[in-house]
Amino acid sequence: MVSKTNKPVIAITGPSRGAWMPRFCVALAVRRYGGQPLQLRPGDDVTTVAPDGLVITGGHDIDPVLYAGEPEVHPNYDKERDAFEGEVIRYALQHRLPLLGICRGAQLLNICRGGSLHQELKSRRQHTSNRWTILPLKTLSVRIPSxxxxxxxxxxxxxxxxxxxxxxxxxxxxxVSGRDLDGIVQAIEDPDEDFLMGVQWHPELLIFIRRQRHLFKRLVKVATLRLNARPQ
Incomplete structure (x- = not known):
């Protein structure tokens, strides 16, 4: 088990190699709001770590076998990571830990609750571009209240x-708490949990925008309250 301080341990998952920039940005946001970031990769044991909160980061597409889907496209899957993060998410759900799923993390979180995915989006777009952009150029419609x-x-x-x-x-x-202009789901949340949310975009790459940092602030706050509520 990780040595605990008065700071909540926020586990940050990712692939076996690479993806250092988004993971670094998540860790930066977690530290800013008083959390203790801990990087987890396939092969690590979440039960030994026993984190106070989790961030499931983005990356490769998810194998459709996980939601009983037939392959429609031929992307690059990471089955080792799918299995590892599925275990991490189920652990978080069992212990009702605060969790933020980012991009594929949101998708996998949804799958772990019995949901499914659209395997390709180009044919579903009429009002939005299918082009990738790291910049905040896409419109998000947020449900009120949420x-x-x-x-x-x-x-x-x-x-x-x-x-x-x-x-x-x-x-x-x-x-569903957010959609884009084509109606494609951009955010999900569980209203019965203190913080269980998945977002399709990458807030860790927009941490220069205060409102995007609020997602990490809330995660750390809920984890801190849970930590402080434990019997000493």
């Missing part, structure tokens, strides 16, 4: 877009 709106305090908002797939059927217990 926890997402409480955090972002805007609707519409501007977000970035770096994904091939997106949530189709929404998993059990989740509500």
């Amino acid at each position: 926890q997402l709106h409480q955090l972002l305090r805007c609707s519409p908002c501007k977000i970035n877009s770096l994904h091939n797939q997106a949530i189709a059927e929404v998993g059990t217990g989740f509500e």
